[in-house]
Structure formats: C-alpha cells, structure tokens
Amino acid sequence: xxxxxxxxxxxxxxxxxxxxxxxxxxxxxxxxxxxxxxxxxxxxxxxxxxxxxxxxxxxxxxxxxxxxxxxxxxxxxxxxxxxxxxxxxxxxxxxxxxxxxxxxxxxxxxxxxxxxxxxxxxxxxxxxxxxxxxxxxxxxxxxxxxxxxxxxxxxxxxxxxxxxxxxxxxxxxxxxxxxxxxxxxxxxxxxxxxxxxxxxxxxxxxxxxxxxxxxxxxxxxxxxxxxxxxxxxxxxxxxxxxxxxxxxxxxxxxxxxxxxxxxxxxxxxxxxxxxxxxxxxxxxxxxxxxxxxxxxxxxxxxxxxxxxxxxxxxxxxxx
Amino acid sequence: xxxxxxxxxxxxxxxxxxxxxxxxxxxxxxxxxxxxxxxxxxxxxxxxxxxxxxxxxxxxxxxxxxxxxxxxxxxxxxxxxxxxxxxxxxxxxxxxxxxxxxxxxxxxxxxxxxxxxxxxxxxxxxxxxxxxxxxxxxxxxxxxxxxxxxxxxxxxxxxxxxxxxxxxxxxxxxxxxxxxxxxxxxxxxxxxxxxxxxxxxxxxxxxxxxxxxxxxxxxxxxxxxxxxxxxxxxxxxxxxxxxxxxxxxxxxxxxxxxxxxxxxxxxxxxxxxxxxxxxxxxxxxxxxxxxxxxxxxxxxxxxxxxxx
Numbered sequence: 203x204x205x206x207x208x209x210x211x212x213x214x215x216x217x218x219x220x221x222x223x224x225x226x227x228x229x230x231x232x233x234x235x236x237x238x239x240x241x242x243x244x245x246x247x248x249x250x251x252x253x254x255x256x257x258x259x260x261x262x263x264x265x266x267x268x269x270x271x272x273x274x275x276x277x278x279x280x281x282x283x284x285x286x287x288x289x290x291x292x293x294x295x296x297x298x299x300x301x302x303x304x305x306x307x308x309x310x311x312x313x314x315x316x317x318x319x320x321x322x323x324x325x326x327x328x329x330x331x332x333x334x335x336x337x338x339x340x341x342x343x344x345x346x347x348x349x350x351x352x353x354x355x356x357x358x359x360x361x362x363x364x365x366x367x368x369x370x371x372x373x374x375x376x377x378x379x380x381x382x383x384x385x386x387x388x389x390x391x392x393x394x395x396x397x398x399x400x401x402x403x404x405x406x407x408x409x410x411x412x413x414x415x416x417x418x419x420x421x422x423x424x425x426x427x428x429x430x431x432x433x434x435x436x437x438x439x440x441x442x443x444x445x446x447x448x449x450x451x452x453x454x455x456x457x458x459x460x461x462x463x464x465x466x467x468x469x470x471x472x473x474x475x476x477x478x479x480x481x482x483x484x485x486x487x488x489x490x491x492x493x494x495x496x497x498x499x500x501x502x503x504x505x506x507x508x509x510x511x512x513x514x515x516x517x518x519x520x521x
Numbered sequence: 522x523x524x525x526x527x528x529x530x531x532x533x534x535x536x537x538x539x540x541x542x543x544x545x546x547x548x549x550x551x552x553x554x555x556x557x558x559x560x561x562x563x564x565x566x567x568x569x570x571x572x573x574x575x576x577x578x579x580x581x582x583x584x585x586x587x588x589x590x591x592x593x594x595x596x597x598x599x600x601x602x603x604x605x606x607x608x609x610x611x612x613x614x615x616x617x618x619x620x621x622x623x624x625x626x627x628x629x630x631x632x633x634x635x636x637x638x639x640x641x642x643x644x645x646x647x648x649x650x651x652x653x654x655x656x657x658x659x660x661x662x663x664x665x666x667x668x669x670x671x672x673x674x675x676x677x678x679x680x681x682x683x684x685x686x687x688x689x690x691x692x693x694x695x696x697x698x699x700x701x702x703x704x705x706x707x708x709x710x711x712x713x714x715x716x717x718x719x720x721x722x723x724x725x726x727x728x729x730x731x732x733x734x735x736x737x738x739x740x741x742x743x744x745x746x747x748x749x750x751x752x753x754x755x756x757x758x759x760x761x762x763x764x765x766x767x768x769x770x771x772x773x774x775x776x777x778x779x780x781x782x783x784x785x786x787x788x789x790x791x792x793x794x795x796x797x798x799x800x801x802x803x804x805x806x807x808x809x810x811x812x813x814x815x816x817x818x819x820x821x822x823x824x825x826x827x828x829x
Contacts, residue, residue, distance in 0.1 A: 232727065234727045234728060234729060235727070235728045238625070238728045238729065239625075239626075241622075242621075242622035242623075242625055242626055243626065243631070245618065245619075245622050246619065246622050246623060246626065246631075246635050246639075247635070249615075249619060249635075249639055249699065250634075250635040250638045250639055252696065253638050253639050253641055253642055253696065253699075253700075254638055254641075256653040256656070256657075257641070259653075259656055259657075259664060260649075260652065260653070260656065263656065271662050272661075272662065274667060275661075275662040275663060275664060275666060275667030275670075276656045276657075276662055276663065276664050276667065277664065277667060278664075319545060319546050319549065320546075322542045322543070322545070322546070323542070323543055323545075323546040325542065326539045326542050326543040327543070329539060331536070332536055332539050333528075333532045333536075334532065338543055338547065341547065341550070342546070342550060343829070345550060345554040345555070347809055347812055347813075348558075348805060348808075348809045349554060349557075349558065349805060350554075350557040350558040350559075350560055350561055350801070350805065351561075351784070351801035351802070351804060351805050352760075352781065352784050352785060352788065352801060353560065353563065353784060353788060353794065353797050353798045353801045354557045354558060354559070354560025354561055354563065354798070354801065355557045355560075356788060357557075357560050357563070357574060357794075358556060358557035358559075358560050359557070361573065361574070362556075363552070374553060375553065377549070378546055378549050378550060378553070407538065408536075408538030408539060408541075408542070409538060409541075409542075412542065433644060436646075437644075437645070437646035437647075437648075438646075439646060439647075439648050439761075440760070440761055455646045455648045456648075458648050458649075458652075459648045459651070459765075462648070462651065462652060462655065463768070485662055488652065488655075489652070489656065492648075492649055492652045495646075495648075495649070496645055496646075496649055499644050499645065500641075503637075503641065503644060504637070507637060507640060510640075510643075510644075510704075511640075511704050514701060514704045514705060514708075515704065515705065515708040518705040518708065518709075518743065518746070518747075
C-alpha cells in the first residue's frame with residue numbers, strides 16, 4: 203500500500219513540475235513561437251476566406267440587378283439589391299419543384315436501399331464464423347481495383363439492363379459502394395461477438411439478430427453512411443447526363459447544369475413566366491438557381507458535419 | 522474437389538441465413554460491376570451497333586494502333602498523368618499545412634469555425650463549382666475581368682488561354698478536397714501521444730522543431746497511404762471536375778483533355794466506339810497493373826504501408 207502511495211506522490215510531483223514548465227513556456231512565448239502563430243493564424247484565415255468568397259459571390263450576385271451585372275460583372279457585395287431572379291423562379295416553380303421531387307425521390311430510395319445492402323453485407327463479412335467472409339470481401343474489393351470503365355458500363359446499362367431514361371439509372375449505380383462497406387465493417391466490428399452468441403443461445407434466428415440487435419447498435423454507422431449516400435445522390439448530375447433524356451426526370455443538379463449551359467432551358471423558363479428571353483435576368487438567374495439547389499445542403503451542414511468527419515477518419519484508417 | 526464441395530455444402534447448411542444476407546449485394550455487384558466488364562472485348566472489335574457487342578467482328582489490336590497513331594492516346598495519357606501528379610502534390614501539401622496549423626491553434630472557436638468553412642466545398646456538387654468558375658472567369662461578367670477593369674486594364678478571355686487551365690484546375694481541386702484531406706491529417710496528428718510533445722517542450726524544442734521532428738514523422742504513414750491511394754488512380758481523371766470546370770471547350774482540349782473526358786466525348790458523339798473502348802481498356806488494365814506493382818513494392822519495403 204505504502205510504496206504505491208509513495209510512487210503516485212512522486213509521480214504527481216513530476217506531473218506538476220511538467221505542467222509548470224509547459225505553462226511557463228506558454229506565458230513567455232519565444233520569438234519563433236510568435237512567428238509561428240502569426241503564420242498559422244493568417245494562413246488559416248486566408249484559406250477560410252478563399253473557401254467562403256465563392257459562396258458569397260454566388261449569393262450576392264443572385265440579389266443583384268441584371269443591369270448592374272451586365273455592366274459591372276459579378277461582385278462580392280450585392281449592389282442595386284433586387285429579388286427579381288427569385289421572384290421569377292418562384293413565379294412558375296413547376297420546373298424546380300419537379301427537379302426537387304426527383305432529387306428527393308432518388309436520394310431517399312437510394313439511401314434506404316444502400317444502407318440496407320451495406321449494413322447487411324458488412325455484418326456478414328465481419329462474422330468470424332462465416333467461412334467465406336474473406337472470399338466475399340475480396341470479391342467486393344476487386345471492383346475497386348479493376349472495372350470496365352465508362353464505355354462498357356454505359357453500353358451494358360443501356361443495351362442489356364434497359365436503363366435509358368429510367369429513374370433507376372440514377373439510383374442503382376451508386377447504391378453499393380465498397381468504400382462505405384469498409385467503413386461500415388469497422389462500425390460493426392465494435393459490437394462484441396458475445397452479444398450475437400448469447401442471442402443465438404436464446405434461440406434468435408440470424409435475421410432477427412441482425413434487425414433487432416445489430417441494427418439498433420449501428421445507429422452511428424448508419425447515420426454516417428446514410429449521410430454519405432444522401433450527399434452523393436443529392437449532388438449527382440453525371441448519371442442523369444448519361445442516361446436521362448426527358449427533362450421531366452432531371453434531378454436538381456442536372457437541371458441547374460443545363461440552365462448554366464443552354465439558353466434553351468432559359469427560354470423555357472421565360473415562356474412559362476410569359477416574358478421574352480431578352481428580358482430574362484439571365485446572369486442573376488443562374489446564380490439564384492445555384493443558391494436554390496445548394497440551399498438544403500448549407501442548411502443541414504452544421505448538424506451533419508461531425509458524421510462526415512467521423513466517417514472520413516474511420517475510412518482513412520485501414521480496416 | 523469433392524472435399525471442397527462437401528465443406529461448402531456444410532457451410533451453406535450451417536450459415537444459410539448469412540448466405541441469404543450477402544447474396545443481394547453479391548448479385549448486385551455481379552450485375553453492375555462484373556458483367557459490364559465483358560464489354561471490354563469491344564476494344565478488340567470493330568463495333569457495329571446493329572450487330573451488338575458480341576456479334577461485331579474481331580479486329581485484333583487495330584483500335585489500339587489507331588488510338589496511338591492518331592496521337593490522341595499519347596496526349597490524353599500525358600495530360601492525365603501530369604494533372605494527377607500536379608493535383609496530388611498540391612492538394613496533399615495544402616491539406617497537410619492546414620492540418621498542422623489548425624491543430625497548433627489554441628483558440629477553440631477559431632479552430633472550429635475555420636475548419637467548418639474549409640470543409641464546406643466538399644459538400645457542394647461539381648456543378649456548383651462550375652458555376653463558381655463561370656462567375657469568376659467568364660469574359661463578359663466574370664469577377665476577374667471586373668477587377669482587371671477596375672484597375673484600368675483590358676479584359677482577358679481566359680477561355681482562349683490554354684496555358685492557365687492546369688493552374689485553374691489544380692487550384693479548384695485543392696480547394697474542393699482541402700477540407701476532406703485535412704480531416705484525415707488532423708485525425709492523424711491528434712492521434713500522436715501528447716506526452717511526446719510535452720517531453721519535447723521540456724527539452725526546449727521550438728515549435729518548428731516540434732513539427733519537424735515529431736508531427737511530420739508521426740503522420741508519415743498517413744501521408745504514404747494517401748499517396749499510394751492516389752498513385753493507384755494516376756490514370757483516372759476526375760471526370761466530374763474536368764467536365765464542369767472546362768466543359769466542352771474545343772480550344773482547351775490540348776491542355777485539358779484527359780482519358781475520361783475523351784472517352785465520354787466520343788461516347789456521346791458515337792464516333793468510333795472501338796477506339797473509345799480501347800482507351801478505356803488501356804486505362805483500366807494499366808491502372809490495375811500499377812496498383813499491383815506499387816502495392817507489391819511497398820509490401821516488400823514495409824508491409825505496414827501496403828494497401829492490401
């Protein structure tokens with residue numbers, strides 16, 4: 203008893219000495235530390251500003267009058283404030299509501315399907331008593347090392363799976379992602395195997411164990427992967443460009459892309475609103491559309507950021 | 522063989538439910554990843570739409586010969602590799618710098634707020650990034666020309682200057698991935714035992730020495746892994762980035778065309794699909810070989826750093 207006390211006392215002394223040294227270091231910052239902090243604060247501040255400025259330009263341009271933009275270009279501070287562009291968008295909101303609908307639909311279905319597939323598969327390949335877990339893991343992992351590439355995939359999807367102009371073409375390609383599978387596997391591996399074994403002894407079937415015991419414990423993992431999936435679907439425009447023809451099936455991002463590229467899309471909005479194209483506030487309209495398409499992400503961003511940080515951190519550690 | 526089959530049926534009986542659970546994903550991967558690979562035979566065929574992939578005639582290496590003799594093959598390979606190297610170096614360097622500086626900053630609020638904003642570009646689609654590029658560089662209303670004119674200069678048409686696009690692309694790539702990559706490095710740095718730093722502090726190490734001799738060696742495994750992952754993708758261009766930043770701008774193809782954008786363009790124009798498939802095949806195969814070689818070499822040097 204006594205030696206331990208003695209030891210911890212000595213240790214305590216050491217600790218306090220250590221922290222004294224450190225705190226005295228902090229009080230008297232050396233010249234090199236001062237320089238370092240000056241550099242680090244200003245560097246981070248500059249990078250932050252660079253990350254923010256484009257967003258500010260986007261928002262303030264969407265509120266600037268067309269006349270001003272035409273003569274003076276886009277700028278950081280909104281000048282000649284107007285809400286013309288937004289009024290135009292929400293005057294005949296049918297195009298944008300439809301695009302929102304498509305985006306919400308594919309995001310919802312894709313995320314639910316993806317979560318089910320990824321969590322179930324991750325559970326099976328982390329079951330140590332499943333003999334073929336490594337074989338299956340490799341079978342999945344191999345697709346990240348080698349794949350057919352854009353041409354084969356495109357031709358196969360269109361000629362053999364008949365996905366042209368189908369909303370499934372927006373959902374299915376992104377549903378099962380091996381990177382998410384690996385992240386989910388490390389979430390599953392934190393669940394003690396004793397839990398599964400005792401449930402088995404109590405006579406629970408495999409599906410029951412998975413849905414009633416494992417899934418409730420996977421909440422953090424499901425939230426993380428679900429958000430990754432949802433972000434991917436929400437931001438997708440590539441699959442729409444490849445597979446979707448009819449503009450009633452355009453998701454939000456692809457509609458926005460078309461608006462930026464083509465005057466046709468603009469002309470459609472003009473005719474719906476009953477004005478001539480020349481009177482259209484083209485420049486601010488583009489920016490306003492971008493704001494409307496990104497809005498939901500920026501709104502939920504502060505609440506979901508931590509899940510992404512978690513997912514990325516886990517993903518970067520080899521499983 | 523018989524023994525193997527027996528153990529398989531035994532496993533199937535014992536864990537039939539687990540098989541049922543993994544089958545959907547397995548079927549999914551077969552349909553959406555493995556079966557499309559069969560289309561790679563196109564690279565060796567003279568593709569005719571009416572004959573289909575498997576009905577078209579074989580033509581050996583003709584597609585590959587044409588791809589490289591026309592010069593396109595070399596150009597897009599060169600561009601892809603150069604862009605990836607440039608992007609790899611700049612984006613990782615920026616992320617490492619940001620991570621080191623952010624972890625050294627004492628103010629919690631400053632740290633949190635700046636980190637959130639730096640992470641933000643990761644969350645927006647490349648379409649929005651394309652909008653930014655347009656808002657900054659377009660000739661009539663772009664912010665750049667706005668500023669140049671403000672100083673009394675003449676407006677420049679950036680879209681007719683191929684030389685500057687590598688820098689623009691590289692800057693936006695680093696910008697978009699900075700937050701994401703720095704999250705990884707920040708996690709690595711905070712994983713370093715704080716006693717090491719305290720000991721260094723007692724020994725009178727300056728802040729620069731601490732970073733040079735503790736932080737950087739400690740995050741070296743992370744840096745190596747990140748580099749390896751990127752080197753494995755050295756022949757894959759980030760299609761979404763190139764397409765949204767540059768678009769279908771013929772004037773810039775010489776300096777901005779990568780394998781992926783070339784393949785996509787020929788796919789849409791339906792021009793010589795065999796040659797396109799050849800480019801695609803060449804990319805996939807070479808990528809696979811590079812990953813295998815890099816991984817094998819790394820495994821020999823230090824198996825802790827290997828990817829698999």
